[in-house]
Amino acid sequence: EAQVTQNPRYLITVTGKKLTVTCSQNMNHEYMSWYRQDPGLGLRQIYYSMNVEVTDKGDVPEGYKVSRKEKRNFPLILESPSPNQTSLYFCASSLISLGFGGGTDTQYFGPGTRLTVL
């Protein structure tokens, strides 16, 4: 079954304690991305990756790190979490788009990780 998996699904932690949220996809997608969802703000992109060893900042990268050592995995790292990083996090993947507007080149989302930083 084609899917994007995230772990953990729920996490409560304390300020400053490093954590990693894992993301894995089995569709051989080149593109992977992390979003955070906050009430009234929709989803905002944190980081994205076009392929192995290629990552770039999205709209809200501060306080986050990512790595892409393998095509299927794209972990999100919070080196020193703070309460303002309490949020719902989504990982997503897709094929690389050529950008000509054709086809259903949708992004597939993981189930989400609800993070609370105390």
Added chain:
Amino acid sequence: AQKITQTQPGMFVQEKEAVTLDCTYDTSDQSYGLFWYKQPSSGEMIFLIYQGSYDEQNATEGRYSLNFQKARKSANLVISASQLGDSAMYFCAMRDVDQTGANNLFFGTGTRLTVIP
């Protein structure tokens, strides 16, 4: 600047009626894609429908259709024959391709739809 605008924080619709969720977008690109996602209370993001900027016909997927008005930069979602299971948050999104070819999605703030029995 906000790339996607959803002006309806909440909408109500009677079961079996049709409902339109509004979405306007902002881009200077000629090539882009527009998406609608559904997020039920369980939290997952479910892809509903896609419209490419060069597609001349409005996209349809079952009870979902996308009313694409390119000149007005609007991409409204129409749900026909609403069902109780349609109650959820709905997000409009636009795929923007930057100079590197990155396939980035920009989301609106969402519309919460409630279907009334």
